[in-house]
Amino acid sequence: MPTKGPRVCGYCGLTHMTGEQCRFVAARDKARKASFDRKRPNARERGYTRQWEKESKAFLEDYPFCIRCGKPAQLVDHKTPHRGDQRLFWDRTNWQPLCHHCHNSAKQSEERRASRKVKL
Known part of the structure; x- marks a missing residue:
């Protein structure tokens, strides 16, 4: 069965297999989500009592x-x-x-x- 070939990452410029996430993009996403979670009220504060x-x-x-x-x-x-x-x-x-x-x-x-x- 044919598979898609590697692609050039728009973030780091390296090639990655399709479906594989660039480690720089993964680190950026993790930091972005952590920043959002620090600012977000917890579930109890949002009304889930x-x-x-x-x-x-x-x-x-x-x-x-x-x-x-x-x-x-x-x-x-x-x-x-x-x-x-x-x-x-x-x-x-x-x-x-x-x-x-x-x-x-x-x-x-x-x-x-x-x-x-x-x-x-």
Whole structure:
């Protein structure tokens, strides 16, 4: 089966196999994420308290399957990001059951794309 050939990295100028990440890019990404995490409030400060755990567990009992793929849901996601708005945070019509895979892949990508459009 044919594979893609190596590519020239736009960051370091060296060639890397397709799918292989440049060590300089990996280090840059790690530093960027660490910087963001230092500035971000922790989960409790963002509203994910004991009360949230209780309410989300009850919600998952009512809606046990991921709305995207149909697998068992493991978490409750906010359809519209609440960004600290407590009214939107607790609005059950803004909640949806998701599995970890759907939440961490497709949903996060959609939110990143949407936030880029807002900044433009």
